[in-house]
Amino acid sequence: MTPQSTPELFNKYSEATLFYVLTDATSFVELFHFLKDKKNHEIPRKKLKDSINGPILPWEEKTEQGTSHSRNTIFELETAILFHKSGFEIKDFDDVRFLFDNYTFNVQCKRIHSPKRIADNVKQAATQISKQTGNKSKVKGIIFLCIDKLTETEDVILEVNHENEVEPHLHKLTREFIQTYNHLWQNLININIIGTAIFVKILANIKRDHKSMLTICRHRMLDIIPDRNYQPHDYLLIKKLSAKLGSSLTESQKESHLK
Numbered sequence: 499m500t501p502q503s504t505p506e507l508f509n510k511y512s513e514a515t516l517f518y519v520l521t522d523a524t525s526f527v528e529l530f531h532f533l534k535d536k537k538n539h540e541i542p543r544k545k546l547k548d549s550i551n552g553p554i555l556p557w558e559e560k561t562e563q564g565t566s567h568s569r570n571t572i573f574e575l576e577t578a579i580l581f582h583k584s585g586f587e588i589k590d591f592d593d594v595r596f597l598f599d600n601y602t603f604n605v606q607c608k609r610i611h612s613p614k615r616i617a618d619n620v621k622q623a624a625t626q627i628s629k630q631t632g633n634k635s636k637v638k639g640i641i642f643l644c645i646d647k648l649t650e651t652e653d654v655i656l657e658v659n660h661e662n663e664v665e666p667h668l669h670k671l672t673r674e675f676i677q678t679y680n681h682l683w684q685n686l687i688n689i690n691i692i693g694t695a696i697f698v699k700i701l702a703n704i705k706r707d708h709k710s711m712l713t714i715c716r717h718r719m720l721d722i723i724p725d726r727n728y729q730p731h732d733y734l735l736i737k738k739l740s741a742k743l744g745s746s747l748t749e750s751q752k753e754s755h756l757k
Contacts, residue, residue, distance in 0.1 A: 515555060517655060517701055517712055522554075524714060525576055532579050542591035545571050556652040561611050573644050574607045577697075580718075581605075584743045593630060594642075598739055602637045604630040609644040619643065620682040624691060631690040638735070639691040640720075641683060644698070645675055651700040656715075664702050668717035669746060672696040676721050676748055684723060692729075692736045695720045695745065718745040 533541055552568025553559055559566040578594045586596040586603075594605040606623035610616055620641060627639030646652045649671050658664055675696055683694045699716040720740045724732035 513655065518555060518652075520712075525572055525579075528579050528583075529575055532582055542575070545575060545591055549575060556647065559611075559647075566609070566611060570607075570609050573609050573642075573697075577605060577607050577642050581743070586742070593626065595630075598742075599735060600636070601735065603640060603739075604637065605640045605642055607642045607644070609646070610648045613648065616648075616679055617682055620679075620694075624683070624686050624688060627691055628688045631688065635690070637690060638732070639688070641691065641694040643694065643696050645671070645696060646698055646700075648675075649698060651698060654700070655712075656700050656702040657705070658702055659705050661702075661704050661713075661715075664700070664704075664715045665717065668698055668700060668715065669719070671698050672717060672719040672746070673748065676719060680721055683721070686723070689724070689729065689732070692724050692732045693720050693722055693740070718743070719748055720745045722749045 529546075548571040549568055552565050556569055559569060574594060575591070578588050578591055581594065581596050582588050586598055589595045589597060589602070594607065596603050596605075604627050606626045608619040608623050610619060620643075623641045623643075624639075627641070631637040631639055651671070656664060656667060676694075680694075683691070696719045697716070699714055702713055702715045704711045704713065720736070720743070722733065722736050722740075724730075724736060726733040
């Protein structure tokens with residue numbers, strides 16, 4: 499790209515489009531560093547192919563045409579990278595699987611495309627985890643939900659004067675989502691599903707010293723499912739995992755305990 503062509507791009511495309519294309523490459527850079535030392539048989543080739551077989555921009559996805567599969571796959575790979583960077587040993591990519599504290603964890607990732615699909619997404623994730631865990635006490639499950647599309651953060655740029663302003667904004671989004679929908683996972687039958695994590699990211703333009711810095715900001719909040727009184731071991735296990743993952747933590751009150 500020549501300097502002369504830059505104004506033409508800004509005239510042709512919105513700032514959000516241009517910035518998203520530039521910053522979205524971050525995921526693939528992280529993926530490269532994650533996989534570069536893997537042996538040939540350890541590389542998830544099918545998932546890599548699936549991740550680039552879709553629209554470049556998230557708002558061009560059409561779920562009814564099946565074009566969301568690409569970014570769904572990217573979210574799964576990003577989740578694997580997240581656990582890897584936090585020091586977890588990744589064992590599988592088909593369903594993100596890792597080892598922690600002598601337990602095998604199965605993570606089911608779902609990108610929420612519509613409020614009407616939230617219950618179905620949670621139910622599907624729970625069913626997939628149940629197939630993996632069965633009655634095995636040493637296998638635990640976590641549901642990972644991405645709410646970027648639901649909160650419409652994909653096609654906006656958050657303008658702030660300081661980076662400290664971003665975290666409260668994303669914290670509010672994830673907290674409100676959990677408060678509204680936690681009943682969908684807090685009463686799951688499978689007691690081996692011990693947490694639901696909510697993930698959101700946004701492009702932020704941080705103004706400092708008369709200059710602007712464009713960055714992708716990510717936030718995770720993990721909602722604990724086990725009751726501290728009836729499942730103390732699982733309760734402590736998910737709290738320990740959350741601390742290592744570096745996620746915000748919340749504890750929803752089960753419906754059966756409401757007064």
